[in-house]
Amino acid sequence: MKVKLITGRSLQQGASKEVGKLSEEYFNNVAICELDPSDMEALNISPGQNIVLKTKFGEVVLKAVKSAQAPHKGIVFIPYGPWANLVVDPETHGSGMPSFKGIEAEVFPAKKEDKILTLKEVLEKISGGK
Amino acid sequence: MEKIINNVVCTVCGCCCDDLEVKVKDGKIVEVKNACAVSLSKFQNYNGKERIVKPLIKENGEFKECDLKEAIEKASKILAEAKYPLIYGLSLTSTEAIGKAVELAEALGGVIDNTTSVCHGPSLIGVHDVGLVTCTLGEVKNRADLIIYWGSNPIFSHPRHLTRYTVFSRGKFRRERGERKLVVVDVRKTATAKLADIFIQVTPNQDYELISALRMAVKGEEIYLNEVAGVPTSKIEELADLMISCEFGILFFGLGLTMSLGKSRNIDAALSLVRDLNERTKFLIMPMRGHYNVTGANEVIAWQTGYPFAVDFSQGYPRYNPGETTTIELLTRGECDAALIVGSDPIAHFPVSAVKHLMKIPVITIDPHRSATTLISTVVIPTVITGIEAEGTVYRMDGVPLECKKLVEPPLGLKSDEEIINEILVNVKKLKE
């Protein structure tokens, strides 16, 4: 399904980053993707299931979460963090600021074998240059 | 032995709430009153399992603990030998430490940038072209009858903003919620939007078009299109009338404007809209600054160099050009050969293209806690936590400066950011001679 990707702050991301950037709490609150209920239906995925999000800039596996800030059909939200950065648009248009919001993306239900990367795996993936 | 410390300044977000009540027992914080969820989490966890207490140096891929002297010397050597080092972060520390960092950047002939680059940098670029018609938050509390949040979700990002400063606050001329109107413009019906009298859902990346139409409506020009950015023209005109007819209005804008298509020009347009409204009524605008001292970093860097962020000292004097001297571009173009990161986690928050280069060059990180960035660093220097274990000056999002307090003693042997940066500076000056 074609969607627009928004990344941003969330209360849980804010609180859990204070627990620790390497903590499980942080992982659980950041390696997620908030979707509009109707979109989840259309994709036929239920909360807790994994999804794959693809953009021009990369792809990432995330846990699907039913958005508490719906309706926003066709818009998905990922909290700031290492997972979001695998798919955001680095283009700054000479402003110093990458494009963290409104990125063209595609969402699919994850296959069994796609699992959510740990932070270490994310860093390896990046340094591996994939 | 137990004591209550009152009027504590919170060092989490740009609200810098200064009414926290902290109970300290046997040198430990046991209770915090008036704090929001994020603040509470900070007080509960600041000294938890992620805390670093010993300096670390990476040798063939493995971290080994070392003493502060060794870490400082290693860091100084890396930085002094670099042809184009970068100092980045500086929004989670005191202005005193930031001032020292500017001096270090000058001594190194490097670039100093703070996290403004990736939050409200575009806002400052907009200000360079248009100006900024603003006020302190107390003006809003005392006078505002129209409050607009655009691309900002304070309930999550600045949890006490509405209660302390805006819709739910109690001021001299506005006593209760009923005397104020709340408008929220966002791409999603956010937690803040749910509290709004009027919610306007804008199509992602079309804020500029919407502001453009709003400016037309405010000027009384006819808008030919039936709909702009997914918003019916009638609704745009309704909002324009509301803005013109209010007694004192304010527009708070967040990263929804600075990060989406148009960046600094979205802000340019918003600043112009508010400026023009002053021909009709009193209207002001304010960026929702994120970290508790990101504003302070801009202030210090500006008074010492003339420019608010992204300052290049490579030729012995301050030069500035966002897009050229900003961190993301420097890293993406692969132009820095060493980096000092102070209280920030770029590895977790930068796009892959920038992270890749940071992973290629020696990185020194000064941080109280482990993070994605400490993981890839060559040298990690632990530090005390400003606002809890050390005092220091911070600037609220509206530029009101506050002194935060030292509440408890830091873990043994840890020094403050200011002290650490100063020791590196002293070393670097020796090495440069």
Add this chain to the structure above:
Amino acid sequence: MSEILIKNGFVFDPLNNINGEKMDIFIKDGKIVEKVSSKAKVIDASNMVVMPGGVDIHSHIAGSKVNAGRVLRPEDHVKDFEVKTKVTRSGVGYSVPSTFTTGYRYAKMGYTTVFEPATPPLKTRHTHEELRDIPIIDKGCFALLGNNWFIMEYLKEDKLEECAAYVSWLLNAIKGYAIKIVNPGGTEAWGWGKGISHLDEEVPYFNVTPKEIVRWLCKINNILNLPHPIHVHTNNLGKPGNYVTTIETMDAVKDLSKNGEASIHVTHVQFNGFAGTSWLNLASGAPEIADYINKNAHVEIDIGQVTFSDTTTMTADGPFQYILYLLSREKWVNADVEAETGAGVVPFRYKKSNYVNAIQWGIGLELALLVKDPWKIHMTTDHPNGGPFTHYPKVIAWLMSKKAREKTLNKINKNAKRRLDLPGIDREYTLYEIAIITRAATAKSLGLKNKGHLGVGADADVAIYNLNYKSLDPSKDYKLIKKAFKQTAYTIKDGEIVAKNGEIIASSKGKIYWVNSKVAEDIQESMLNNLKMKFEEYYTVKMENYIINESYLHKSFMLNVQSEV
């Protein structure tokens, strides 16, 4: 500490009636002394002019609105920068210099003391942080009180003593030096997007008038025995015909002069000296204002000279800055401060060819030349409003040389030239008079006993200019004057040579002056008890966090003043 002997200079020290006498000056441990040992370092000042270090009574060098100006104008900095040296930090100019550059450039010109004239109390912690980063010169700041909610409410309720106690508490709390009044009541009205246009107009919701506010604070200034009179930026600044408001404001405190001293300092009067009814027929109100000052002992002024340049205007007069924006349609910063004041910043280019700008230039000089007693005049450009402080040498040349004035008069807008009295004024300032309006009178007005003179016990702040007084005819050699005042041969600060031939050779920390005002404890206490509740209602910070710890002043100089309550 070292000893210095300044030999054979032509000394100008008006406070000690020394007018160009060839004599020696002795320095020991940072003070002027009667003699020094043979070990003293000797500076040969023969054929040079020796003056006390310059004292600037009104220059916007630090604080939130100055920094807003810096952030607003990268294009202003990029054309004027300073590279770091062994002893100096790098920085930028031009009209809003960075902090380090500000200190160095003042020191190079022989200025050693400068006062920031407009700090919003709530943001004064910021002002002190910047003052701390301005090297070499001594500093202090004036607190903006002319639109303060508590003061207006005390006034409405006629609680003079309690209000005096409040002002005393506030000055201590923020480490301020004097009472500054900007567009009394008008900036508060601007909080609603409105303005105030005459002295008897009521401030919305507070029901007091500008005239009442000025008189009230003047009385409090007297009660507290503050070292400097109320420092007033009048209403209607920058509006045609405002010279009337200026004279009315002066006259409002005529009866409040204490033992013949000035009861009011009216600042940058050029901006308040407009005659005429519109921009088209704008004229100089300087003759009328000068005439009033010549007839009345209770008034002193600084001129706020326009120097024709691209600059950055900044005041706490929010509504005026908005008018300026409407005229220029360029960039505009506004920054209202809760319960206290406001501020505005607008870039502005003064052009010789522009009628209004040319008239403004004339008003400033006419004021300085038509007021007979130089002790009532202070030389300023209201930096950076009329032009950057680095333009002072130009102003000195204009004051000392009719020829220099004529040279500029021939370049300015012809109609303006025709309408000004300036062409007909022959007076030329002497060096002695220049010393008065740039250090002696200013130090005296600020109540700085150890500044502005070279008598024994004075601070060893000395400016030595490369100017052969005997062979000099300032009237003809105004170019030499300009050159000499641009950079000293030597600037000595607290007994240390800090600048030599325009080079900074040593950098030091300057003192921060503030008044420690004392009132009876019982009055203070009852005031504080009443204040607390309202404070929390009006402000968004706690009272405790409003108070600025003395540790912010790296070199604190506390002036104790005992009040009459």
Add this chain to the structure above:
Amino acid sequence: MSGLILTLKKELKVPLDASIISPTNLAGKTMDEVKNLELWEGNKKVKINEIFHVEGENKEEDLTIKLVGDFSKARGLGFKMSGGKLVIEGNAGLRLGEKMKGGLIKVSGNAGSWVGSEMTGGIIEIEGDAGDFIGAGYRGGRRGMRGGKIIVKGDCGVEAGAWMINGIIKVYGNAGIFPGIHMKGGTIFIKGNCEGRAGAEMKDGKIVILGFLPSVLPSFDIDDIKDSVKVEEEKISGPFYLFTGDLNEDGIGKLYVSINSNPQLKFWEEFLERVI
């Protein structure tokens, strides 16, 4: 060829301030003088011959300098040049031809952002793509290029001709958003597509777009339909919609958009009839 040839000795790792390299600045200098000129590589001062092989001759008044290598990290090539030729075989970095007054700059590869920033005369030709802010100005200065010509054969980034006052920008490929933002005068011609927001906040001047433009800002008014439009001496045939704006800035700028490439703009015609 005659003139100087500067060949890069090594790959640039940190920014090189190349603003001293211009025909105007090097003309009349002996080879030795040229080789010993200093420039900044990061925070280190280096001599030209530490970075370049310098060959050729430096005789004529009207000097030609050929640069060979990848100059993506070089800043300010051709800074303030007032004559002669600067030929870059490879890519050029940021601020190419900044404050240029005259002469010719040719780039065989791509160029970075701020090409011809604040230029007043001369010609810059880019065979490849150019970055953002071509012909724009310095932050906060509110003054873009005031004369001269910039030709980009490939694509350009955002804000081409921001704050432009006079002169000509021609982009044969596609353009990013905000061409002509805050424009006060001069001409911008875009042969390919434009990502949008053309002429935003413009006060005056002319923008011509031959390709696709997703939408026209609500702050523009449709004025007319034109068969053709003149760009310099060249007559570009349309037909074009002629919009004026930006009304938010009381602008009278002219925005010509090809009718054939933009059927999605047809609905504007209805308002056109209302105007006439």
